[in-house]
Amino acid sequence: MKPQSKLKYVLAAGAIAFGFPQGAFAQNTIKVGSVLSVTGPSSFLGEPEDKTLRLYVDKINAAGGVNGKKIELVIYDDGGDANKARTFATRLVEDDKVVAMVGGTSTGSTMAMIPVFEEAQIPFISLAGAIEVIDPVRKYVFKTPHTDKMACEKIFEDLKKRNLTKIGMISGTDGFGASMRAQCVKVAPNYGMQILIDENYGPRDSDMTAQLTKIKNTAGVQAVVNPGFGQGPAIVTRNYAQLGMGDIPLYQSHGVASKSFIELAGKAAEGVRLPAAALLVGDKLPESDPQKKVVTEYKQTYESATKQPVSTFGGHAYDGLFILVEAIKRANSTDSKKIRDEIEKTKGFVGTGGIVNMSATDHLGLDLSAFRMLEIKNGDWNLVESGS
Amino acid sequence: MAEFLQFLISGLTVGAVYALVALGFTLIYNASGVVNFAQGEFVMLGGMVTVFAAAAGVPLPLAGLVAVCVAVAVGLLLHRLAIEPARGASAVTLIIITIGASILLRGIAQVMFDKQFHKLPAFSGDTPVDVLGAAVQPQSFWVLGGAAVVVLALYVFLEHTVLGKAVLATAANRLAARLVGINTTTIMALAFGGSAAIGAVAGILITPITLTSYDVGTLLALKGFAAAMLGGMGNPLGAVLGGLILGLLEAFGAGYLSSTYKDAFAFLVILVVLFAAPQGLFGRRVVERV
Numbered sequence: 305m306k307p308q309s310k311l312k313y314v315l316a317a318g319a320i321a322f323g324f325p326q327g328a329f330a331q332n333t334i335k336v337g338s339v340l341s342v343t344g345p346s347s348f349l350g351e352p353e354d355k356t357l358r359l360y361v362d363k364i365n366a367a368g369g370v371n372g373k374k375i376e377l378v379i380y381d382d383g384g385d386a387n388k389a390r391t392f393a394t395r396l397v398e399d400d401k402v403v404a405m406v407g408g409t410s411t412g413s414t415m416a417m418i419p420v421f422e423e424a425q426i427p428f429i430s431l432a433g434a435i436e437v438i439d440p441v442r443k444y445v446f447k448t449p450h451t452d453k454m455a456c457e458k459i460f461e462d463l464k465k466r467n468l469t470k471i472g473m474i475s476g477t478d479g480f481g482a483s484m485r486a487q488c489v490k491v492a493p494n495y496g497m498q499i500l501i502d503e504n505y506g507p508r509d510s511d512m513t514a515q516l517t518k519i520k521n522t523a524g525v526q527a528v529v530n531p532g533f534g535q536g537p538a539i540v541t542r543n544y545a546q547l548g549m550g551d552i553p554l555y556q557s558h559g560v561a562s563k564s565f566i567e568l569a570g571k572a573a574e575g576v577r578l579p580a581a582a583l584l585v586g587d588k589l590p591e592s593d594p595q596k597k598v599v600t601e602y603k604q605t606y607e608s609a610t611k612q613p614v615s616t617f618g619g620h621a622y623d624g625l626f627i628l629v630e631a632i633k634r635a636n637s638t639d640s641k642k643i644r645d646e647i648e649k650t651k652g653f654v655g656t657g658g659i660v661n662m663s664a665t666d667h668l669g670l671d672l673s674a675f676r677m678l679e680i681k682n683g684d685w686n687l688v689e690s691g692s
Numbered sequence: 693m694a695e696f697l698q699f700l701i702s703g704l705t706v707g708a709v710y711a712l713v714a715l716g717f718t719l720i721y722n723a724s725g726v727v728n729f730a731q732g733e734f735v736m737l738g739g740m741v742t743v744f745a746a747a748a749g750v751p752l753p754l755a756g757l758v759a760v761c762v763a764v765a766v767g768l769l770l771h772r773l774a775i776e777p778a779r780g781a782s783a784v785t786l787i788i789i790t791i792g793a794s795i796l797l798r799g800i801a802q803v804m805f806d807k808q809f810h811k812l813p814a815f816s817g818d819t820p821v822d823v824l825g826a827a828v829q830p831q832s833f834w835v836l837g838g839a840a841v842v843v844l845a846l847y848v849f850l851e852h853t854v855l856g857k858a859v860l861a862t863a864a865n866r867l868a869a870r871l872v873g874i875n876t877t878t879i880m881a882l883a884f885g886g887s888a889a890i891g892a893v894a895g896i897l898i899t900p901i902t903l904t905s906y907d908v909g910t911l912l913a914l915k916g917f918a919a920a921m922l923g924g925m926g927n928p929l930g931a932v933l934g935g936l937i938l939g940l941l942e943a944f945g946a947g948y949l950s951s952t953y954k955d956a957f958a959f960l961v962i963l964v965v966l967f968a969a970p971q972g973l974f975g976r977r978v979v980e981r982v
Contacts, residue, residue: 347807477952504951508911510709510902513702514947517695535809535903542901546820547698547827568811568903571818 333376334369334638336361336628337402339392339417340431341409344384350409352618353431354379355610357406360625363605370632378402382413389413393420403638406624408432411479418445427631427644429624431617434483438667444644446667448623448657449616450558450581450674452484452531453491458579458675459529459555460488460495462688468526468553470498472519474540476532478507480559484531500525507536513543520549528552533559538568545572553577558675562615566683577688579675581616583656584685598654619656627653627660694825699947700940701823705832705901707939708839709735712894713916714923714931715846716887722863722926723883726775726786730794731916732909733801734888737763738895739904740801743810752812760892766797767888771881794909801906814900831900838897842890843932850928859883863926922962924975933974938962 338357341350361377369375378400380392389408396402397420404427408414411434418437421428421444428445430437435451463471471492475485485502492499501522503515519525528549530540537560544554554576556565561580566573582589586599602622603614630653631646632638650669653660658674677688713731720728741762745755774789781789815834820827850856861869862879870876895904902908915938923934938958945957965973 351807504954505946506955508908509954510898511702511706511943514699514943515951517698518947518951521695535905538809538903545818546829548820564808568809570811 333374334632335376335378335400335402336625337396337400337405338377338379338407339382339389339396339405339409339413340379340407341384341413342379342381344382346384346410348615349431349617350381350384352606352610352612352615353407353409353621354381355612356606356618356621357625359606359609360622364629370629371636373638375629379407382409384410384413386410386412386416390416390420393417397421397424397426402426403640404628404632404643405429406431406621406628411437411483414447418442421445424640425644426640427628427647429628429647431620431624433480435487441665441667446624446627446647446662448620448627448655448660448668450579450657450670451487451668452480452557453487454670454672454675455484455531455557455579456488456491456529457495458672458677459557459577460491460497461672462577462579462677463497463527463555464495466527466553469496470500470524470526472501472503472522472525472528473499474503474505474512474515474519474528474530476507476534476536477504478532478534478536481507481532481536484557484559488529488531505532505536505540507532507534509536510539511543512536512540513547516540516543516547516549520547525552527555529555529557531557531559533557535568538565541569541576542572550575558616561678563613566680566685573680573683575679575681577677577679580678580685581619581657581674582676583614583616583619585676585678585687588685588687594654594659595656599656602656616656623653623655623657623660626655695947697824697826699943701826701828701832703940703943704936705835705939706942707919707936708835709894709898709902709912709935710915710919710938711932711935712839712842712890713912714919714935715843715928716891717916717920718926718928718931719846719887719890720883721920722928723859724775724880725783726790727783727917727925728770728884728887729787729790729913729917730770730797730909731887731891732911732913733794733797734763734767734891734909735895735898735912736798736801736904736906736909737766737888738892739812739899739908740805740810740895740906741892742896742899743812743904744805746812752815756896759896760889763888763892763895764885767884767886768881770888771884775880775884776877794913798907798909805906807906809903809905810899811903812896812899829901831897835897835901838893839932842893843928846886846890846928855882918959918962922965922972924972927972927974930972930974934972937973 340354342354361375365374382389406429408430411432414430414432414437430447433449435453437447475481501519505512530537537556556578558580582595583599586603589596606614631643635642635646648662650662658670660669662669678685679688716731738759741759742755745758770793814831816830858874859879862876866876919935919938920931923930941958946954
């Protein structure tokens, strides 16, 4: 081990000594672009993504870079505005001449940027959730986060195991909630699910007891599913407990998969189930789990560097960056087309979001095993069944 | 019956908050003729300052007091630095100033606090109270009671103190008030401070139920403004009733009709009212006597 780590320092020193003066020449650095929503309404997604990318690019460069070249990261902040995202995308392609792109915090920004990268034939690994990013498959577009469709499937799988088939839904009318609701309605018949009642709430609403009372009074509802993110699901959970609906299982989505949800919903969160990435339960995974090492290392690195708790969103950026880095290594080139081909060949990549196996027809490469079914117990996440 | 009661209570709780915001609008509108769209930010300040003061170890009641003081200070500054210098400007200009102030306050809150949602513990526990089959959070009673106390205190202040009468006089006719020796600038500052305090109290009372963040004020200002319009702009009693009606419309709309069109339904009713009676439900027709 020792000589190797020494070698790393020598390489790093060499890179600093010789790399910097020549850094101005495009050939000696690998320019990677990123457009993130670091400020604005999606900042709780964009901020950890931004920190993760900067943190790990520094680490990679300190360790000698990729194929002897340093990564030069160009990050722009779209403030959650899709129009701005598109302008920055054009700038990345035309002025900065990036070889690849990791970013696009929201689905809106991503969809606005796709035409730019498709036309320039530069690989684009998106960090947005919705399924339309990779369905239909576009030649240069990939993504790392699980889709909302998968979240529905994971929830329905768990419901089926518990022999619960008659459900009520209460969804946020925000982009995430509406999109996931539509996916759930679409895949429900595949799992024999019957949606008896389908309610909504505004993303800024402060009281959902009226909708929940309706669900409560609907005969035959065996479980309730709540797609949404932000404070809405926390209020739904609190109202749920208030109305004494605790004997009907409540399912949240991966949109609430952060510690702050448990904190906001308080005691009412006890018993709530949700599908989420392994990152949240790194310390509870069995040693044999292939993701254990990756997620615990990422958590440690991120938390010690930023003094903030990890979120799955930063994890998406981690996955995107390393899928790209490995592809560049394999391609042994900074040619965008060659990098694209290698990204598509990604097999068995262990990320924070799951094990990625991409193909020409699947630019996400995750299956349902990437989601873990969690239950909130004693104010903490718990794996429902390590097998499921 | 239990269902009806459930809708009624959740409507009244939300409505009480709208009522307090509407009351803030009314108070400033009466004294200065300004529609203050930064009203929602006072509610945000009430909640956020309490959360952060409590997190810093200040006992909850004291943290609430700190929050009210901060909001009042901000209200006075808003009047002194933004409204007073623009005295004599048109109503639209003044509205634009308050919208600007609202954006500024939100921006400062985003930097000074953070962008996360926060909660406060409920004042008297989370165990729901059963009211004839409807489950009610104890905090709802705090909100309803708090709103009632604020309204009552405001009524007593306006009707039974000299200072309150000076506010009413300024509202009725600023020039005449000045002629009888009332310092109308002080009165206006008082109105801004007062409505900031009312907003902050609303923010503190609702945070245990609705959570708070740097941008909760936007929607509350909109709903509060709608409530004030519904009740009749400038009429304190109308503001309270307008708020309660709006809250009830929302709750019953979501409960008996469709939750998808909950907001649309509430605003539709307001539009109908304003078409039929432009002065609002409880507004007086202005009669100028010469």
